[in-house]
Amino acid sequence: MSNMFLNYLGLGSRTPVAEDKSPVRALPSSWYTSQEMYELEKRAIFSRKWQLITHKSRLSQSGDWLKFEITGYEFVLCRKRNGEINGFHNVCRHRAFPIVQEQQGSAKIFACKYHGWSYGLDGKLAKAPKYDELEGFDKSQNGLFPIHVRVDASGFVWINLDGNETPEVPWEADFDKIDTQERYSQYNFDDYVLDHEYKVEGAYNWKILADNFNECYHCPTAHPDIPTLADIETHAVDSEFGWIKHVSVPTEEQKSLGLAIASTYFFPNSSISVLPHFIMLQRFLPHGPNRSTMHYQIFRNKNSSEEQFELIHQLYKRVVGEDKVLCELAQKNLDAGIFVNGEMHPRLEKGPLHFQKVARETIREHFEREKAAKRPIWPARQKLQSTTGVSKDDEELCSGLACQTNQSELAW
């Protein structure tokens, strides 16, 4: 890969280490605007890191399923007959038609609407019409591609798309004990049920949303409501590995209104804000270098009144709308190409600095590996079986032409 391209992405040299009393340079704007960086993030981050998706309460009965999507990878979470939640890519093993097209449902079996192959709730191939005429077709090798699923101690559901049998990154490496953090002891997560979902689409990079969410330095200027919600002066951030905890000490009045917030961001793109009457599970879904969706799953405490729930729900919705404008206008200037980066405050912008550090390290590590291998590495990609000699030859021919998906512009 050319040095010019490395420098363009800011990968040519290391970024200086943060000093507590000195401002710190942010990631350069190219990381927020380049198509190549977005493609690299799909491989380095979204194909191999654990991602928080939803809460198990949304899959209460056997056969319940939900479809999700992240950077173009669609997958289905489903509760099996034995009560476990499993997941698989939304890709038929025959000729890649999606197994489900709706957002959610309840199924006894998943039947593909192209040629009629059908799969059990565990993703195993049940029927492939007329394939019993064939010799050497092994049904057990043609189940849906599984994804890794973990339900944490608070019932939140995580996935990892790494195609290896065991994901290269263990969940504990990024999130050990974060699901039993002290602040959660006062909540019974079984009391919360999904109220509704909503999304806000916008012209911004997903990382600009993460930077924005993880600091409250902008709160006094941009969010007139925030003093109702939290004490800005006591807001602090505690971060390690893949998590960023937001801590603020609520006033007595805030406590009485149910505004004690336990908010945690999980690298790369999710957060949970837990309050007595309400939980907001937020996901930033990238669609390209400068297009993302903010997606919200709003849970309501079934013991709370309508007023208690609405107070906090409306407050958060206003804040989300204000953040959308901030992010869109900042991204517009990043896209324009004047600005490279600015200096950030090590305490007041500790959250985005931690986020950027984890992003930089994760991306750089994968990038170094690709450089050594002299090819892009797609961790979520199907691993071909040893019997597939013909397709291996075909694949190699195509990669010789540099026609692997999205790779034509990279000069390795």
Ligand code: FES
């Ligand atoms: S693609 Fe699903 S049955 Fe053919």
Ligand SMILES: [Fe+2]
């Ligand atoms: Fe904000």
